Amino acid sequence: MTTNGSPGRLHAVVAIVGVDGAGKTTQAHLLAAWLAAAGYSADYWQNAGGRRWFGRLAQFFGRPDAQALLGVGGMLFVESVLRWLAIARALVRSRFRRHIAVMDRYSWCQYASIRAHASMAATVPSPDGPSRRERRARRLYGLFREPDLTVFLAVPPGRAWTRVEERGTDHEDLGYLAAADAAYRSLPEADRFVVIDADRDPASVQRDLRLAVADRLGLPGADVGPLVAP
Ligand SMILES: Cc1cn([C@H]2C[C@H](O)[C@@H](COP(=O)(O)OP(=O)(O)O)O2)c(=O)[nH]c1=O
Numbered sequence: 001m002t003t004n005g006s007p008g009r010l011h012a013v014v015a016i017v018g019v020d021g022a023g024k025t026t027q028a029h030l031l032a033a034w035l036a037a038a039g040y041s042a043d044y045w046q047n048a049g050g051r052r053w054f055g056r057l058a059q060f061f062g063r064p065d066a067q068a069l070l071g072v073g074g075m076l077f078v079e080s081v082l083r084w085l086a087i088a089r090a091l092v093r094s095r096f097r098r099h100i101a102v103m104d105r106y107s108w109c110q111y112a113s114i115r116a117h118a119s120m121a122a123t124v125p126s127p128d129g130p131s132r133r134e135r136r137a138r139r140l141y142g143l144f145r146e147p148d149l150t151v152f153l154a155v156p157p158g159r160a161w162t163r164v165e166e167r168g169t170d171h172e173d174l175g176y177l178a179a180a181d182a183a184y185r186s187l188p189e190a191d192r193f194v195v196i197d198a199d200r201d202p203a204s205v206q207r208d209l210r211l212a213v214a215d216r217l218g219l220p221g222a223d224v225g226p227l228v229a230p
Pocket residue numbers: 018019020021022023024025026027163164166167198200201202205
């Protein structure tokens with residue numbers, strides 16, 4: 001994190017992670033808007049891995065989802081590359097502009113995705129530590145700096161599943177959401193995540209998120225409340 005002390009010129013990286021339906025996109029947009037209102041130059045970055053886009057393409061070709069089109073390994077490879085490019089672009093641009101980057105997903109999401117897919121495919125858990133695929137991803141993503149703050153939005157998988165269904169843009173398997181939740185929690189980095197209970201109304205979650213960001217970044221002049229319900 002680098003700053004010259006005035007609100008507008010702070011470079012920092014805040015990563016919001018969690019399973020699909022946890023509320024990352026909603027909360028990250030609100031956070032970036034709040035930072036901007038407080039006088040900080042902040043950008044929201046959607047570090048998508050292309051699953052939704054490839055899902056639509058798959059349906060166009062009569063397949064149920066992206067994995068049916070590309071295979072699990074193919075989709076994980078495409079996702080790793082696209083997300084890497086998105087994160088690299090966000091980090092470079094926010095570093096040069098001296099902005100706060102609010103990252104919707106980060107490297108941790110790729111490791112969790114790889115672990116969750118491996119656990120869905122395995123009949124017994126692997127005792128050998130990270131898979132070859134995860135080690136490869138870690139070499140690639142290890143080039144990125146650790147965010148100043150990573151927030152894990154924690155929701156029960158059933159709640160996340162309901163939200164995804166209500167969103168109506170995609171579908172998630174409940175078993176996969178449970179595997180992804182367990183995968184995030186199993187990461188070696190997980191003990192550095194700030195965990196926020198996201199199974200609450202969006203305003204309460206946003207308030208805790210702002211408090212965590214203000215505490216970690218030490219934002220002068222950023223008033224956390226009162227909060228207008230989003
Ligand atoms: C944050 C939040 C989102 N939602 C809705 C908005 C979206 O339609 C859906 C998923 O939220 P979204 O922010 O898209 O989650 P993610 O980026 O983690 O996949 O849930 C709630 O119902 N309650 C909440 O508290």
